[in-house]
Structures are given as structure tokens and as C-alpha cells.
Amino acid sequence: MRISIITLDGGAGKTAIAFALAKDLDYFLISNDDSVIEKAYAGSAKIMKQPKIIDDVVYDFGGFVDTGVLDVIKASDLVIVPCINDLNSKMKAIKTINQLKAHNSNFLVVATRLEGDKDFDEVKEALQNVFSDMPVIALRKTKLFKNALEFGQSPLELEAESKQIAYTQRNILAEYKALLKYVKDGK
Numbered sequence: 537m538r539i540s541i542i543t544l545d546g547g548a549g550k551t552a553i554a555f556a557l558a559k560d561l562d563y564f565l566i567s568n569d570d571s572v573i574e575k576a577y578a579g580s581a582k583i584m585k586q587p588k589i590i591d592d593v594v595y596d597f598g599g600f601v602d603t604g605v606l607d608v609i610k611a612s613d614l615v616i617v618p619c620i621n622d623l624n625s626k627m628k629a630i631k632t633i634n635q636l637k638a639h640n641s642n643f644l645v646v647a648t649r650l651e652g653d654k655d656f657d658e659v660k661e662a663l664q665n666v667f668s669d670m671p672v673i674a675l676r677k678t679k680l681f682k683n684a685l686e687f688g689q690s691p692l693e694l695e696a697e698s699k700q701i702a703y704t705q706r707n708i709l710a711e712y713k714a715l716l717k718y719v720k721d722g723k
């Protein structure tokens with residue numbers, strides 16, 4: 537399976553989610569954008585300006601959409617668009633989907649860095665106003681993804697390793713597992 541994670545907005549969580557999913561699915565990770573992934577996921581992550589199309593891979597796409605990116609989007613099983621609850625991020629998520637929808641029809645919006653139910657409702661409303669059937673799922677604000685990248689371990693690995701993390705991060709872990717399930721089962 538190929539999963540692309542993309543939005544024109546910076547800081548919405550592309551790299552955080554891409555690393556977590558790639559590690560937990562035991563997939564490769566390819567990005568066209570500089571980040572710590574090659575260090576955090578040594579041997580399985582690669583930064584390349586012209587992303588190669590391979591199998592069992594998560595793509596983390598930063599920056600503008602060029603032809604190399606479009607080829608990968610066309611070949612992807614799922615396109616994940618992370619979006620935070622601010623006007624700019626929502627506008628850029630909508631713009632990203634509009635740019636890509638001729639090339640792929642399987643989108644999932646992940647509302648990220650949520651600080652309450654209102655944040656989720658507002659992201660969902662903004663996206664579904666434009667794309668009425670758009671699936672939107674929630675990931676609350678957390679340190680889990682930052683820790684995951686810094687320790688080179690996935691959210692599920694951190695959960696398995698530490699009872700404290702399993703307990704204190706139980707809400708985000710439940711949301712993250714729902715994301716994993718969606719990616720695996722398409723719902």
C-alpha cells in the first residue's frame with residue numbers, strides 16, 4: 537500500500553504522522569522535505585527531491601506540488617491531509633485537495649493538534665462545507681509524536697514500553713489507533 541501525507545500548510549503534522557504510521561506499519565518512509573526522519577528511522581527513511589514510487593511506503597510531502605509529487609499522488613491508495621484549526625491551515629487543506637482531486641479520489645483529513653471538541657468540529661465543518669463526504673478524524677494535541685521522532689520509536693512502541701505513557705497518553709493513543717485502523721481497513 538502507498539499512503540501520501542500532504543498539505544501546503546507547514547506545521548500541521550505531516551512529518552509527525554508520516555513517521556508514526558510508517559514505523560507502526562513497518563513501511564518505508566520517503567520525503568521530499570528536510571527533517572530528522574533519516575536519523576529517526578535509519579535504513580527505512582529517505583529524503584529525495586524526486587520521490588520514487590515503491591510499495592509499502594508512506595510519503596511525507598512538504599512544499600509545492602510538482603510533477604514528481606503528482607505521479608506519487610496518482611499511485612497512492614490513500615491521501616492524508618493534516619489540518620489544524622486555524623483559518624490558514626483550513627484554507628491550505630482545501631487548496632491542497634482541490635489541486636489533487638483530479639489525480640486521486642481517496643482523501644482523509646486528519647484534524648491535528650486539537651485542543652478541544654470545538655477544534656475538531658470547526659475543522660470538520662470547514663472541510664465538509666466544500667467536500668461534503670470528506671472523512672475527517674481527530675488527533676488531539678500531544679507530545680507523543682515529538683517524543684516518537686526524538687526516540688526513533690513509534691507511538692505503539694512507546695505505549696508498549698512504558699506503562700506511564702500508556703496511561704497518560706491513552707486518549708491520543710486511542711485516536712491514533714483509529715487512524716491506523718482507517719489506514720488499514722479504509723474506515
Ligand SMILES: Nc1ncnc2c1ncn2[C@@H]1O[C@H](COP(=O)(O)OP(=O)(O)OP(=O)(O)O)[C@@H](O)[C@H]1O
Binds near residue numbers: 545650683
Ligand atoms: N495531534 C498531533 N498531530 C500531529 N502533530 C502534532 C500533534 N500534536 C502535536 N503535534 C506536534 O506538532 C508539530 C507538527 O509538526 P510537523 O513537523 O510534523 O509538521 P509538518 O506538517 O511536517 O511541517 P513542515 O511543513 O514544516 O514540514 C510536531 O512538533 C508534533 O509533535
Ligand SMILES: [Mg+2]
Binds near residue numbers: 550552569571596598
Ligand atoms: Mg515536515
